[in-house]
Amino acid sequence: MVIAEWGERVETMTEDLAATRREFHRIPEIGFEEYETSALIAQKLRALGLQPRTGIGGTGVVALIEGAHPGKTLLMRADMDGLPIEERTGLPYASTHPGRMHACGHDTHVTMLLAAAQLLLERREDLHGCVKLVFQPAEEGLGGARAMIEDGVLENPHVDAAIGCHIWNDMPVGLVGVREGPIMAASDRIKITIEGQGGHGAMPHHAVDAIATAAQVVTTLQTIVSRRVSPLQAGVVTIGTIHGGYASNIIADRVEMQGTVRSFDEDVWEQMPIQIEQVVTGVCAAMGVRGTVEYHRGVPTTVNDSGMTKLVREAAIEALGEERVVVPEQSTGGEDMSLFLRAAPGCFFYVGSQNPAKGADKPHHHPEFEVDEDAMPNGVKVLVASALRYLGKTAD
Numbered sequence: 001m002v003i004a005e006w007g008e009r010v011e012t013m014t015e016d017l018a019a020t021r022r023e024f025h026r027i028p029e030i031g032f033e034e035y036e037t038s039a040l041i042a043q044k045l046r047a048l049g050l051q052p053r054t055g056i057g058g059t060g061v062v063a064l065i066e067g068a069h070p071g072k073t074l075l076m077r078a079d080m081d082g083l084p085i086e087e088r089t090g091l092p093y094a095s096t097h098p099g100r101m102h103a104c105g106h107d108t109h110v111t112m113l114l115a116a117a118q119l120l121l122e123r124r125e126d127l128h129g130c131v132k133l134v135f136q137p138a139e140e141g142l143g144g145a146r147a148m149i150e151d152g153v154l155e156n157p158h159v160d161a162a163i164g165c166h167i168w169n170d171m172p173v174g175l176v177g178v179r180e181g182p183i184m185a186a187s188d189r190i191k192i193t194i195e196g197q198g199g200h201g202a203m204p205h206h207a208v209d210a211i212a213t214a215a216q217v218v219t220t221l222q223t224i225v226s227r228r229v230s231p232l233q234a235g236v237v238t239i240g241t242i243h244g245g246y247a248s249n250i251i252a253d254r255v256e257m258q259g260t261v262r263s264f265d266e267d268v269w270e271q272m273p274i275q276i277e278q279v280v281t282g283v284c285a286a287m288g289v290r291g292t293v294e295y296h297r298g299v300p301t302t303v304n305d306s307g308m309t310k311l312v313r314e315a316a317i318e319a320l321g322e323e324r325v326v327v328p329e330q331s332t333g334g335e336d337m338s339l340f341l342r343a344a345p346g347c348f349f350y351v352g353s354q355n356p357a358k359g360a361d362k363p364h365h366h367p368e369f370e371v372d373e374d375a376m377p378n379g380v381k382v383l384v385a386s387a388l389r390y391l392g393k394t395a396d
């Protein structure tokens with residue numbers, strides 16, 4: 001099998017993968033500020049003989065691998081932003097940027113896509129169509145995928161399918177996770193403002209208490225998931241901040257709260273703003289205060305297409321063996337890969353990177369987050385095998 005040849009080649013690249021990943025790990029930048037990162041990506045793409053386009057959707061980078069034969073276009077996406085976290089791993093290749101850290105593993109995504117590009121370039125003869133390499137800024141809640149789509153990344157050439165992956169510390173190294181349907185949640189943001197009337201803490205009957213109302217609102221919001229969403233569907237309403245009040249003997253006239261809302265199913269996603277509005281305005285009306293909700297849509301559910309999921313699963317089994325390809329749990333985390341998957345059928349898969357023996361057991365976004373770098377060859381193999389399948393002669 002041809003896969004054996006390049007599969008072995010990936011094994012020989014393992015040290016290079018680690019070295020490249022560490023280069024990126026040292027220079028984390030947050031969303032839309034990935035100047036050094038995108039310059040380094042562009043430099044590495046040029047070294048491969050590609051002609052990257054930079055500044056797409058802010059700091060995004062795009063490059064096209066043209067197969068030897070005409071055909072479809074497969075988008076392969078890596079996000080590249082870090083987080084506003086001070087790294088505490090103590091590793092020799094830890095962040096050199098104060099207050100910035102690759103704590104979600106996006107440095108490995110960039111590395112794996114660069115390696116996949118190198119291997120696919122060597123296999124241009126086998127490609128019927130194009131691979132569009134997309135290095136996306138600002139995945140962490142700042143709208144990088146949207147910015148790139150608005151900047152035309154899905155056209156010229158038109159994208160027919162999309163794949164991407166996330167390094168995954170919830171899954172042991174050696175495994176990859178491929179799941180059809182919803183895999184990551186829709187993620188929205190809410191801000192609730194409650195306006196009562198201030199007064200003396202000893203004379204509540206002369207005031208309208210915003211804090212007592214806020215307490216009712218927080219409690220009642222929890223009944224949306226427990227009483228209104230079907231027990232067979234999932235949802236989360238979390239109030240993460242609550243601010244109000246001045247002193248122990250003053251009744252607060254105003255409370256502001258912020259929260260996050262997660263769901264998987266389209267109908268739950270559509271109902272959430274309506275039900276949250278009902279709870280806030282209803283409870284506030286009962287308490288005689290004014291309540292308002294600002295509901296901000298974040299990213300929709302990440303949904304894997306059945307045909308593309310089958311293709312990626314088969315590619316993963318071919319590349320890694322059946323026992324290493326699992327169906328992962330859904331995650332209530334949000335992902336803006338969802339926007340690419342809304343525009344084109346595709347599959348977003350997980351690359352297991354957990355290994356307590358190497359200190360790779362912290363959750364994503366933790367200041368001591370580290371991955372087992374031996375995960376990366378698995379991701380590269382699945383990316384390359386999927387692209388060869390999609391753009392191979394047998395693809396229709």
Ligand SMILES: [Zn+2]
Nearest residue numbers: 104140364365
């Ligand atoms: Zn993240």
Ligand SMILES: [Zn+2]
Nearest residue numbers: 104106139166
């Ligand atoms: Zn991430």
